[in-house]
Amino acid sequence: xxxxxxxxxxxxxxxxxxxxxxxxxxxxxxxxxxxxxxxxxxxxxxxxxxxxxxxxxxxxxxxxxxxxxxxxxxxxxxxxxxxxxxxxxxxxxxxxxxxxxxxxxxxxxxxxxxxxxxxxxxxxxxxxxxxxxxxxxxxxxxxxxxxxxxxxxxxxxxxxxxxxxxxxxxxxxxxxxxxxxxxxxxxxxxxxxxxxxxxxxxxxxxxxxxxxxxxxxxxxxxxxxxxxxxxxxxxxxxxxxxxxxxxxxxxxxxxxxxxxxxxxxxxxxxxxxxxxxxxxxxxxxxxxxxxxxxxxxxxxxxxxxxxxxxxxxxxxxxxxxxxx
Numbered sequence: 615x616x617x618x619x620x621x622x623x624x625x626x627x628x629x630x631x632x633x634x635x636x637x638x639x640x641x642x643x644x645x646x647x648x649x650x651x652x653x654x655x656x657x658x659x660x661x662x663x664x665x666x667x668x669x670x671x672x673x674x675x676x677x678x679x680x681x682x683x684x685x686x687x688x689x690x691x692x693x694x695x696x697x698x699x700x701x702x703x704x705x706x707x708x709x710x711x712x713x714x715x716x717x718x719x720x721x722x723x724x725x726x727x728x729x730x731x732x733x734x735x736x737x738x739x740x741x742x743x744x745x746x747x748x749x750x751x752x753x754x755x756x757x758x759x760x761x762x763x764x765x766x767x768x769x770x771x772x773x774x775x776x777x778x779x780x781x782x783x784x785x786x787x788x789x790x791x792x793x794x795x796x797x798x799x800x801x802x803x804x805x806x807x808x809x810x811x812x813x814x815x816x817x818x819x820x821x822x823x824x825x826x827x828x829x830x831x832x833x834x835x836x837x838x839x840x841x842x843x844x845x846x847x848x849x850x851x852x853x854x855x856x857x858x859x860x861x862x863x864x865x866x867x868x869x870x871x872x873x874x875x876x877x878x879x880x881x882x883x884x885x886x887x888x889x890x891x892x893x894x895x896x897x898x899x900x901x902x903x904x905x906x907x908x909x910x911x912x913x914x915x916x917x918x919x920x921x922x923x924x925x926x927x928x929x930x931x932x933x934x935x936x937x938x
Contacts, residue, residue: 689914719775
């Protein structure tokens with residue numbers, strides 16, 4: 615009997631090996647599980663969409679804006695509203711730029727940053743890097759050329775190039791970007807609006823982007839709103855315009871004025887105002903900052919006429935207005 619405890623001691627190495635294997639297997643299982651979780655987009659789908667009637671956060675967490683300029687991708691606000699923004703800032707107004715996408719489908723940008731030939735197709739990682747750099751440049755140009763602060767630039771980070779696939783016919787349908795292989799709002803570099811507010815991003819769906827647009831409008835409560843024309847030739851810009859127009863119909867601040875740029879949004883538009891560009895050279899220098907950073911001349915492309923004058927059309931966003 616006295617030797618029995620010693621016999622148990624002989625089994626200790628075997629028990630130690632079995633326990634180690636069990637721990638290793640569990641660690642591998644958990645590792646695979648968390649890797650799979652991290653690989654998924656940071657999304658929190660909403661089963662049923664209800665138009666926003668209040669901001670996603672307290673009103674004290676974001677300053678109100680006098681003017682909001684919606685733009686499809688980085689560079690667009692400078693192309694279409696450089697002088698307009700500069701004039702508003704000079705008048706003491708707060709201007710906020712809201713970028714619907716990060717330009718994550720801009721092949722020229724991804725190629726330039728990766729030093730690829732024009733015939734090469736960038737990888738998803740290269741497209742994502744391009745989006746991160748465009749975010750960085752949008753903020754840098756806003757601060758150095760437009761007189762804005764970093765917090766005056768908001769990114770929604772929805773997919774460039776495929777935004778037109780988000781339609782009210784299938785409001786909860788989630789799409790995957792063929793450029794980045796993402797299907798939900800993620801954090802490329804500068805944290806997007808939704809993740810900043812709630813800790814997660816919405817999936818790439820019509821309802822997802824519409825809820826973000828609604829909450830941004832309610833939070834900022836602007837008196838003047840500029841948006842890309844829903845009738846534009848560029849599919850992504852036109853889709854952004856249609857989404858913003860719908861958001862205006864749902865939650866536009868009372869008495870706010872809206873203007874489209876790019877082209878008229880209606881058959882018989884009212885040309886409200888034209889803003890002279892005081893210095894075409896200064897506007898061109900601001901645009902050149904993008905091209906210099908990505909290593910590709912002529913990006914973003916700008917019609918020569920916009921170096922002299924920025925033109926806007928009054929936009930009717932009332933609930934009974936026809937969809938342009």
